[in-house]
Amino acid sequence: LNRRLAEFGTTIFAEMSALAATTGSINLGQGFPDTDGPEEIREAAVRALRDGRGNQYPPGPGVPELRTAIAAHQQRRYGLTYDPDTEVLVTAGATEAIAASLLALVEPGDEVVALEPYYDSYAACVAMAGGRRVPVTLRPHDGAFRLDLDELRAAVTDRTRLLLINTPHNPTGTVLTREELSAIAELAVERDLLVVTDEVYEHLVFDDAVHVPLATLPGMRERTVTISSAGKTYSYTGWKVGWVTAPPALVTAVRAAKQFLTYVSAGPFQYAVAEALNLPEDYFTALREDLRAKRDLLAAGLEKAGFAVFRPAGTYFITADIRPLGESDGFAFCRSLPERAGVVAIPNAVFYDHREEGAPFVRFAFCKRHQTLREAAERLAGLR
Ligand code: PMP
Ligand code: GLN
Numbered sequence: 570l571n572r573r574l575a576e577f578g579t580t581i582f583a584e585m586s587a588l589a590a591t592t593g594s595i596n597l598g599q600g601f602p603d604t605d606g607p608e609e610i611r612e613a614a615v616r617a618l619r620d621g622r623g624n625q626y627p628p629g630p631g632v633p634e635l636r637t638a639i640a641a642h643q644q645r646r647y648g649l650t651y652d653p654d655t656e657v658l659v660t661a662g663a664t665e666a667i668a669a670s671l672l673a674l675v676e677p678g679d680e681v682v683a684l685e686p687y688y689d690s691y692a693a694c695v696a697m698a699g700g701r702r703v704p705v706t707l708r709p710h711d712g713a714f715r716l717d718l719d720e721l722r723a724a725v726t727d728r729t730r731l732l733l734i735n736t737p738h739n740p741t742g743t744v745l746t747r748e749e750l751s752a753i754a755e756l757a758v759e760r761d762l763l764v765v766t767d768e769v770y771e772h773l774v775f776d777d778a779v780h781v782p783l784a785t786l787p788g789m790r791e792r793t794v795t796i797s798s799a800g801k802t803y804s805y806t807g808w809k810v811g812w813v814t815a816p817p818a819l820v821t822a823v824r825a826a827k828q829f830l831t832y833v834s835a836g837p838f839q840y841a842v843a844e845a846l847n848l849p850e851d852y853f854t855a856l857r858e859d860l861r862a863k864r865d866l867l868a869a870g871l872e873k874a875g876f877a878v879f880r881p882a883g884t885y886f887i888t889a890d891i892r893p894l895g896e897s898d899g900f901a902f903c904r905s906l907p908e909r910a911g912v913v914a915i916p917n918a919v920f921y922d923h924r925e926e927g928a929p930f931v932r933f934a935f936c937k938r939h940q941t942l943r944e945a946a947e948r949l950a951g952l953r
Pocket of ligand 1 (some may be wrong): 600662663664665767769778797798799800806810811875
């Protein structure tokens with residue numbers, strides 16, 4: 570393994586899902602729903618397979634039906650206008666969109682400023698691109714992890730190439746506010762930075778939280794690569810259909826990298842996701858309501874078990890503090906949790922360069938059946 574990748578080892582999601590399997594634990598580690606998404610969307614995929622749509626290489630940028638549906642979604646929800654032919658690119662999940670964006674836009678030695686904790690592939694992809702990551706730590710403040718705008722400002726240097734943003738944020742569940750995003754936007758404009766923003770949890774926001782796409786803010790559309798994916802929104806994480814929306818020059822750049830990663834993927838599923846994007850608003854409302862109830866169920870269980878819970882405004886993850894349980898090392902805690910309680914969680918420290926900042930936090934996924942969450946809560950109640 571080369572020096573760029575040597576520090577990364579095996580992704581925590583693989584390690585923890587394997588641990589769940591070998592110990593027979595409830596897996597609240599890796600984030601994937603234990604119930605599939607809408608049946609009509611699955612049927613749409615079956616129809617595409619049967620009718621021979623997408624069984625051979627689809628077009629490099631993605632099938633036109635999907636690109637049109639993505640552009641229509643951005644227009645309808647956010648008032649963002651993208652040309653499906655020149656400003657939309659379909660990728661193999663958001664994961665490839667992240668990789669291709671960084672490989673296309675980062676020069677060796679460039680600095681990439683990212684929120685910490687960061688989704689693990691960000692660090693690996695910055696490294697593969699030869700860049701240097703500069704993490705800005707989100708810290709607990711009034712029950713949520715928040716961004717210190719002065720620290721963000723101070724992290725930008727003459728070598729900064731781009732800001733890598735994620736909202737709603739994995740693993741903390743923070744939804745960046747319009748004020749925070751405006752400050753990020755002002756900084757990007759002032760320092761003439763590109764922004765790559767990972768918005769895969771755009772539809773998973775609760776209570777009065779609102780997802781504001783960075784590209785909607787003044788001066789941002791022309792410098793922003795927005796990434797999303799069907800995995801979270803439609804509960805088909807195995808299909809790996811993601812996308813990028815950006816101005817033509819940026820899409821062209823990302824596509825230049827993407828064409829040599831997978832070239833294309835998921836032919837029949839692209840047609841199904843096109844139909845999914847056109848589902849009526851009720852679908853998203855029901856999804857949010859279902860997840861909000863699950864969040865509340867697991868949060869109550871974790872609180873009862875003695876954790877300090879950060880109730881997330883978005884995503885399907887809860888970050889919890891283990892210190893009230895008399896613990897301080899999230900890694901050790903998560904490695905022993907299957908044996909102690911038959912539950913698997915993710916130690917947030919893996920998402921930090923400043924590991925000590927993340928040490929006492931662990932992440933639980935709540936995109937699981939009510940019965941599964943109740944059972945997990947009962948098991949965790951025996952911890953103290
Ligand atoms: N970004 C974030 C923040 C995620 O949580 C995930 C999913 N785990 C991804 C990207 C990857 O999405 P996909 O499954 O579409 O590749
Ligand atoms: N995005 C999901 C998570 O954060 C799963 C990621 C993965 O398996 N690579 O848990």
